[in-house]
Amino acid sequence: MKRRGWGRWSRFWRRGRLALLAGCLALTAAGCNLMGDDTPDKPVADQQAPTAPVQPPAFQAPLTGTMLPQPSEARPVMVMINNHPAARPQSGLSQADVLFEVLAEGEMTRLVALFQSSAFAEPIGPVRSIRPYFIDIGKSFGAIQVHAGGSPDAYEQLRKEKIADLDEITNAGPYFWREKSRKAPHNLYTKLENIRAGAQKRGLDEQGPTGPVYAFAKNEAEAVETMGAAAQDAPKVDITFLWKTYVVSYEYDAAGGKYQRSINGSKHVDLNNDQPLSASNVVVMGTDHKVLDKEGRMNVRLTGRGPALLFQQGKVKPLEWRRDKANDPVRYYEQGHEAAFRPGQTHIMIVPLNPTFESHVTYGALGSGKGKPDPA
Secondary structure (H helix, E strand, C coil), rough: HHHHHHHHHHHHHHHHHHHHHHHHHHHHHHHHHHHHHHCCCCCCCCCCCCCCCCCCCCEEEECCCCEECCEEEECEEEEEEECCCCHCCCCCHHHHCCEEEEEHHHCCCEEEECCCCCCCCCECCCCCCHHHHHHHHHCCCCCCCEEEECHHHHHHHHHHHHEEEECCCCCCCHHHHEEECCCCCCEEEEEEEHHHHHHHCCCCCCCCCCCCCECCCCCCHHHHHHHCCCCCECCCEEEEEECCCCCEEEEEECCCCEEEEEEEEEEEEECCCCCCCCEEEEEEECEEEEEEECCCCCEEEEEEEEEEEEEECCCCCCCCEECCCCCCEEEEEEEEEEEEEECCCCCEEEEEECCCHHEEEEEECCCCCCCCCCCC
């Protein structure tokens, strides 16, 4: 009996242990499942709020036609820049929206730099004196005219017409300085911050143009189309004024889409950044020049009409320049319609009509000699 009872108890004990073991295994499995519910198999992607679409620039710079995120409403500034060999390389010219080159006395040229769309802290100069036809250029843009001295008739025009000007000699000396590294008169400088401060003090800081001054192509396709199929290849252009030994050249850089400027075969660079001067548009326009006195001072006609050539994208086409009103910019026309500029900087070279307009400008393929402009 004892043995049979002990056997039943042993079987009961084994069965209990198996049941207990099974229960433990069940609880363990359940715990694993609970953990699995709390820890997902794959990470959940971070939830980010949708970003607002980037708005393209909506405002056009008046003098360059480039698009800006904010309107450029500052009054244009015109600075008379010395172009004597001792004044090169000049400072600030790579930032100019529009750059004119015109003869001054002594068969030398002077540069007229217009600034409006850019703001920079580096120097501008060397600064030189002003003439009546330079005043006309500044008036056509409504610019503050910055200079150091001027011819007697220029001073008379500034006084009579109440031109907004900052003159280092008569009314704005503290806004200029002399660089010791160069000799006078090739060492006078200013900067935009000084010009704006001087203009504000004298009540000249009016609002500038609110719309494009020139006709600009809306996009690259339109820029290509506006040159037309009749445009001739012109990857290089050479320009002379009076001295045949002074040659300004522009060579087209297809990678950058601009013409790079050189003087007598050497790159014309900006002293501020050592960058070559370049332009999306190069205009050569011819007009009457007349010597006024024994000092060689000139009168340069900037009203009426005359021949012009427009260089863009390695090509050239003939235009006609027109200016009927003294306060309007010179404009350029093709078959009665204003020619479109590419957005970017524009360089305008004003040459004499004597002996002919064509004698002052030649162009052709690089390394193949000079071509001749089509008189049409």
